[in-house]
Amino acid sequence: MPKVKVDGVEIDVPTGATVLQACELAGKEIPRFCYHERLSIAGNCRMCLVEVKPGPPKPQASCALPAAEGQEIRTDSEMVKKAREGVMEFLLINHPLDCPICDQGGECDLQDQSVAYGRGASRYDENKRAVTEKYMGPLIKTTMTRCIHCTRCVRFSEEIAGVDEIGALYRGENMQITTYLEHAAKHEMSANVIDLCPVGALTSRPYAFEARPWELKKTLGIDVSDATGANIRIDARGREVLRVLPRNNDDVNEEWISDKARYMVDGLTKRRLDKPFLRRDGKLVAVSWNEAFAAIATLNPGNSIAAVAGDMVDCETMFAAKKLVGALGSTLIEGRQTGMDYATDSLAAVNFNTTFSGIETADAILIAGSNVRWEAPLLNVRLRKAVKRGAKVFLVGPEWETTFGGQFLGEDLSVLGNLPQNVADALSNAKRPAVILGGAALGRGGLEAGLALAAQFNLVRDLEDGTKWNGFNVLHMAAARMGGLMLGYAQKGGIADLVAAKPKVLLALGADEVDFTQFAGSMIVYIGHHGDKGAHAADVILPASAYTEKAGTYVNTEGRVQWADKAVFAPGDAREDWTILRALADAFGVSVGFDTFDQLRNAMIAEVPALGSEGLADYGSVLPLGGGSAAGQIAYPIKDFYMTNPIARASAVMQRCSAEILHGEELAEAAE
Amino acid sequence: MADRYIEPDTPELRARWGNFAWTSENAEKAKEVVARYPEGRQRSAVMPLLDLAQRQVGAEENTQGWLPIPVMEYIAAYLDMPIIRVVEVATFYTMYNIAPIGRFHVQVCGTTPCMLRGSDDLLATCKSRGMKKGHISEDGLWSFTEVECMGNCASAPMVQINDDNYEDLTSERLNAVLDALARGETPKAGTQDPARHTVEPVGEPTSLAAMITENHDYRSEW
Numbered sequence: 001m002p003k004v005k006v007d008g009v010e011i012d013v014p015t016g017a018t019v020l021q022a023c024e025l026a027g028k029e030i031p032r033f034c035y036h037e038r039l040s041i042a043g044n045c046r047m048c049l050v051e052v053k054p055g056p057p058k059p060q061a062s063c064a065l066p067a068a069e070g071q072e073i074r075t076d077s078e079m080v081k082k083a084r085e086g087v088m089e090f091l092l093i094n095h096p097l098d099c100p101i102c103d104q105g106g107e108c109d110l111q112d113q114s115v116a117y118g119r120g121a122s123r124y125d126e127n128k129r130a131v132t133e134k135y136m137g138p139l140i141k142t143t144m145t146r147c148i149h150c151t152r153c154v155r156f157s158e159e160i161a162g163v164d165e166i167g168a169l170y171r172g173e174n175m176q177i178t179t180y181l182e183h184a185a186k187h188e189m190s191a192n193v194i195d196l197c198p199v200g201a202l203t204s205r206p207y208a209f210e211a212r213p214w215e216l217k218k219t220l221g222i223d224v225s226d227a228t229g230a231n232i233r234i235d236a237r238g239r240e241v242l243r244v245l246p247r248n249n250d251d252v253n254e255e256w257i258s259d260k261a262r263y264m265v266d267g268l269t270k271r272r273l274d275k276p277f278l279r280r281d282g283k284l285v286a287v288s289w290n291e292a293f294a295a296i297a298t299l300n301p302g303n304s305i306a307a308v309a310g311d312m313v314d315c316e317t318m319f320a321a322k323k324l325v326g327a328l329g330s331t332l333i334e335g336r337q338t339g340m341d342y343a344t345d346s347l348a349a350v351n352f353n354t355t356f357s358g359i360e361t362a363d364a365i366l367i368a369g370s371n372v373r374w375e376a377p378l379l380n381v382r383l384r385k386a387v388k389r390g391a392k393v394f395l396v397g398p399e400w401e402t403t404f405g406g407q408f409l410g411e412d413l414s415v416l417g418n419l420p421q422n423v424a425d426a427l428s429n430a431k432r433p434a435v436i437l438g439g440a441a442l443g444r445g446g447l448e449a450g451l452a453l454a455a456q457f458n459l460v461r462d463l464e465d466g467t468k469w470n471g472f473n474v475l476h477m478a479a480a481r482m483g484g485l486m487l488g489y490a491q492k493g494g495i496a497d498l499v500a501a502k503p504k505v506l507l508a509l510g511a512d513e514v515d516f517t518q519f520a521g522s523m524i525v526y527i528g529h530h531g532d533k534g535a536h537a538a539d540v541i542l543p544a545s546a547y548t549e550k551a552g553t554y555v556n557t558e559g560r561v562q563w564a565d566k567a568v569f570a571p572g573d574a575r576e577d578w579t580i581l582r583a584l585a586d587a588f589g590v591s592v593g594f595d596t597f598d599q600l601r602n603a604m605i606a607e608v609p610a611l612g613s614e615g616l617a618d619y620g621s622v623l624p625l626g627g628g629s630a631a632g633q634i635a636y637p638i639k640d641f642y643m644t645n646p647i648a649r650a651s652a653v654m655q656r657c658s659a660e661i662l663h664g665e666e667l668a669e670a671a672e
Numbered sequence: 673m674a675d676r677y678i679e680p681d682t683p684e685l686r687a688r689w690g691n692f693a694w695t696s697e698n699a700e701k702a703k704e705v706v707a708r709y710p711e712g713r714q715r716s717a718v719m720p721l722l723d724l725a726q727r728q729v730g731a732e733e734n735t736q737g738w739l740p741i742p743v744m745e746y747i748a749a750y751l752d753m754p755i756i757r758v759v760e761v762a763t764f765y766t767m768y769n770i771a772p773i774g775r776f777h778v779q780v781c782g783t784t785p786c787m788l789r790g791s792d793d794l795l796a797t798c799k800s801r802g803m804k805k806g807h808i809s810e811d812g813l814w815s816f817t818e819v820e821c822m823g824n825c826a827s828a829p830m831v832q833i834n835d836d837n838y839e840d841l842t843s844e845r846l847n848a849v850l851d852a853l854a855r856g857e858t859p860k861a862g863t864q865d866p867a868r869h870t871v872e873p874v875g876e877p878t879s880l881a882a883m884i885t886e887n888h889d890y891r892s893e894w
Contacts, residue, residue, distance in 0.1 A: 164754030169763040170676065180756040181681055181741070 002069040007076050019062035019073055020048050028075045031084060031113045033091075033198045034150035035063035038254060040159060045091070045150050047113065049083040050075050059083040081117075088118040091148050094129040094173070095199070102146065104200030106213040110148065131176055136166075137184025138656045139191045139259055141208050147201035149175050153193035160256065162384045162403025163187045177201070186661050187403075188377035188641060191263065192256045195245065206263055206653045207243045211235075216242060219567035222554045223253075223261040224312040224479035224547045225645060228356070228378045229556025230257045234265075234548050234567040241265045241548050241568055251357050252560065258377040259657065260641065260648055267651030268546050271531045274572025277541035284541065289573065292540055293587040299523055301504035301588075303329030308337060308498065309489050310510030310528065311478035312645055314552025314564070315611055317527075317544075317577035318480065318487050319604040320592065321509055324581050327590035332503060334495045335484030337513040338637070340439075341494030342447040344485050348619040349451060349626075350442075351482065352558040353460075353470035354434050355616070360385045362471065364430035366423065366453070368396040368416055369446060369634045370438020373403070374641040375477050376557070380404075392426045397440060397634040413441060413630040416449040427457045434471035435459060442474065444632040450474075451626025460621050470621050476557040477637065477644075479547075483555035486608050486617065508534050509577065510544065512646050527580055529570070532646035542584075543574035546647060550576045551597070553604075559617040561610060675806055678763065679771045681741045689729075689742040698728050702750070715753045718761055722747060722768055736777045736815070736834050738769035766819075774808040774815035776853055779832040782818045785825035793843045794829055801850065813854060826871040827863050836861035840868060 001012045004019075006026035013022040018041070023030050033045035043064035050062045051074040059079055074080060092114060099105045131144040149168070154177065157166045165179050165186065179185055185193075194204050216235040223230040223244070230253035233245045244265050246257040276292035277284040287295075305328050307321040322333055344350055354362065360382050372380045384404040387393055393406035396415045409415045409423065419427075427433045435457075437450045450472070454460065459471035476482065484490070491497035498506070499518045506519050510528035516537035526538035529546040549570040555561050570576070578600055585592045594600040605612035642658040643649050679685065694702055702721055709716045722739060725747055730737020739762050748755040762768045769777070778798060782791050795818065802809050803816035824830040827839035831846060838849050838861065845864040852859040868874060882888040 164756055167756035167760045169678075169760060171764045174676070180754075180759060 002067055002071075004067050004069075004071040004073060006073045013067045017067045019050060019052060019060070019065045019067050019071070022067040022071075023050065023062060023073060023075055030062055030075065031117050032063060033109060033113075033148060034152060036152055036155075036196065038160065039152060039155040039196075042151050042155065045148065046087045047084065047091070047117075049080060049087065051077050051079050084117040085119040088114050089122060089124070092118070092122055093124045094145075095148060096128060096145050098146075102143070102200040103141075103203040103208055104146075104197075108200060109198035129173055134176070134178040135182040135184070136179050136202070137186070137190065138653065138660055139205055139263060140185060140194060141203045141205035142201060143203070144176060144178075144201055146199050147177055148199055149177070150198055151177070152196040152198070153177060153202060156193050156196055157185070157187075157190075160192075160381055160384070161187050161189045162380075166193070184661055188258050188260070188373055189256055189381065191259045192246070195255070204243065206266060210242050211237050217567070219548075219565045220247065221548060221567060222479075222552075222562045222564040223257060224554065225258065225260045225264060225648065226376050226378075227476040227479055227481055227557040228252065228376045229479065229554055229558075229560060229562055230261055230378060231562070232257060232261060236548070236568045239568050239571070241268050251355065252556065252558075252562075253378050254381070256378060256381060260644070260654065263653045263657070264645070264648040264651045265548070266653050267530075267647040267649070268548060269571070270652070271646075271650040272571050272574070273529055273531055273535060273541055273543035274570075274574050275543060276573065277535075277538070279539045284535075284538075289542075289583075292542060293583060296505065296523070296525060296540055296584065297587040297589075299504055301328065301523075304501075304504040305330045305507065306332035306334070306498045306501060306503040306505075306522075307489075307507040307509060308495065308511040308514055309333070309335040309480055309484050310337065310508070310512060310534070311480055312547055312647070313480045313484075313509050313577065314547070314550065314554055315480075315483040315487060316550075316552050316597070316600055316604060317509055317581070318484055318489055319607070320578040320581040320594075320600055321507055321527075322487055322489070323592040323594070323603070324585050324588075324590070325507070327585060327592050328588060330503070332491065332498050332501055333487075333489045334491050334498055335478070335480060335489035336494055337511050339495050339515075340443050341492070341496065342442045343624070344490040346619070346622070346624050347482075347485055347559070347617075348470075348621060349447065349472070349624050350474045350476075350485060351619050352436075352473040352475060352556075353619075353621070354473050355558050355560075356382050358469075359383065359434060359436075359473070360389070362386050362430075362432045362434040363389075363391050364426045364432075365391055365393045365434045365436065366396070366419075366427060367393065367406075367436045368438065368450060369413065369441025369636070370397065370436060370475050371400045371636040371638060372436075372438070372475070373400065374636070374638045375438060376475055379475065392430075394423045394426070397438070397636065400636075411634055413444060413446050413449065413632050413634055416441075416446065416453060417629045419453075427453075430457075431463070432469055432471065433457050433459055434473060436473045436475050438475050438636075439477050440634045440636050441630070445628050445630035447474070448626040448628045449630035451623055452628070453626075454623050455625060460623060468621065472623055474557070479554055479556070482557060482559055482617075483553065483611070486555060486610065487604075508538065510534065510646075525584075527577060528646070529574065530646035530650055532649060534646075542580050543570070543572065544577040544580055545570040545574060549574075550578075553601075553611055555611070555617065559619055561614055561617055563614060676763065676766065676770060678759070679738075679740060685740055686742055689740040692725075692729075692740075692743045692746050694724075695728060698724055706751070715751050715757070718747065718751055718753065718758055719765075721750065722758070722762055726768060735775050735812070736769065736773045738771060738773045771806075772808065775813045776833050776850075777815045777817065778803060778850075779817045779819045779822070781820070781822050781824070781828070781830050781832075783821040785821075786829035789828040790842065791829040794831060794841055794846050797843045797846050801847075814850075824871075827865075827868070839863045839871075840865035 032048045034042045048062045049059035053072040134142045219234045221234045231247040231249040275286040278287045387404035454472040506522040508526045512532045512534040525540045527542045548567045551566045610617035642654040648654040705720045706717045726737040748758045830839040840863040
């Protein structure tokens, strides 16, 4: 713990800290462009200059200078002020003064810092450098003349994403940031470079010229595009969500989100269900709410009713539906739409117990049946970190392009019962072994085989430092899954139990992946927000709210309970899901015991107390024994990363990504 | 220097260089180069290998050699590294030619010492022979670049042509060198001043004169 003096105040800093971090600890703001906490240190923007004694009698780049015992650091001296002004002036020499037409305006580091630390005017009257635009794919818009060569984007793609595709070509003044031959950036996290870019060189293409940051209402939300529950900020103007940005949460998403989480929001305005619909003579016709409710009520299902929860619904919706179904005397509720029927007696057995930040410290990881890059891009980032720390990774399933190496053991689940010797050795010698079961491994005995491995390799253990380690993980793909399981949305036989019960009425809560032909005899009431597969099969459509249009509780695959706020109102006649279910209760003439959202939430928390506190729910660490053998070819359920949910399928941006990045279509750029 | 750009990736370029591979001789050399670096650090060989590739391209088309995109991709695959990292290196160092080049790459130094000793005449000579910046002469012989200091100031002005330096030039001496090269001869590299052997002082030594014939201890005189 070196002691340093920052502007005359003595503080202790952690060993290995840089001078910049020391200054931050002392509460001093150090301007910077290239330095970023989560990236390696480049030291090329020179904005973080401070005066350090002992040392050469000149300003030093604080981001790259280790804090050492007895240093006297000044951030307020004349030398520092002059140095900052000088660096700022140099940076602005080749930076165009086009802030009025730049999308970064209002949230631009260069703009802010030139106001705070610049000298106010330039003495430069030569020509400025100009750089040609570079194509970086459908998500990233480039104006490379604005680039100040901080290389954050290069470091991000190399270090975090693990796909070396952005580089700095040429040298000196002629340096240019580009992807190889201007190919589209091809990974699931590519748009994070837009947030990283301190200037307007890389901006968001779909959001180009849409709004200024100060016009936007910012709402804290939770992403539902996968089960990682990334923390997002929803930026809306009026009734339209214009963009989604990541929020910092070191436990979940650090400060990244996947491209799908970021860009599927334009789908929120397309293919929306904004009126109730009723199927008459085989055709869906728009009706009033009263007519729709009357039609459902006349059916008088009694206890012949069932509910299926979709992948993106919040816990409140599921709870309200559970209460409604329960009030009618039925217990048929299910969330695993595609027919999976793994045992859910112990939630610890279907949870990502290690946690995302924990998996970084694992030293041997066996992944079975998960294309992590597509199923949970944020987890992939963590796995890459684990491998960088020395973890060995083994994968079971068809090969996919990992960003962290790893050894593929075979495509058949039976490998789990018969691990190669080197894998078994690695897992049994590891201090922190972990197993991750993906959705493709959960069926056909995969969960039991995984649990058997957990017992065999003693995945639940006390570590030497006294902390507990639970290395057994299940990686879900649906944002609603863990919440649904906590609320009991699981039948013993999966959705087959619902099919067998032949319910008169089937409530589909945003369920779009169900094979509705199985429910040919039921009246399908679709309560959802997009005219997708579920709505096509529905007999009654009750328009509901998407994840940005309602407050809700979500539980991610780690069992982390998180709350999201309502950013905008649903379009047209659409209502919040719970109000629809409440009104349905009236139509059926039963009581569900809540009239307001708060009552609903309190009732839910009373039933499942874990949903009442933000953070990891405690499922205990006792795993069922498992056993038996798993067999069968693994087939990953996600065929197209950009098209996994109804919002994304409705999104023009996601469609274009899918066409261009995954299917390699050469799309002509829209004429500008 | 400012206008260095990668030769565009066209189907013709792919057709011409797409199946680039080491000659058997260069394959041996490449193996030897890679072996110089410790296990896991093979990427470090990218610079010597790019040079080797450039020379092989040069030998194939009888020029100084350059690096077409498919050749850079070949190196990237050979070293199992991302192509963008290879391109970064190739575009950074000006000794890698990233666009087609002539048989002889004439690089005239125009920095202060050379300029004071008459590099303007050399530039004029080159210009009169039809060389211009970033352009290959019609006969395919000459490419021309004005460069900054090459570190031969003691025998300025100088010109670097491919791997050799020609120093102490005048317009006539440069013409003689270029004529010899055009005839396919190999003129003597180094100083072109017949009175000079290397970069020893021209005429009498003007400093440390007492050291000429015998060792002399200057210390008492300081």
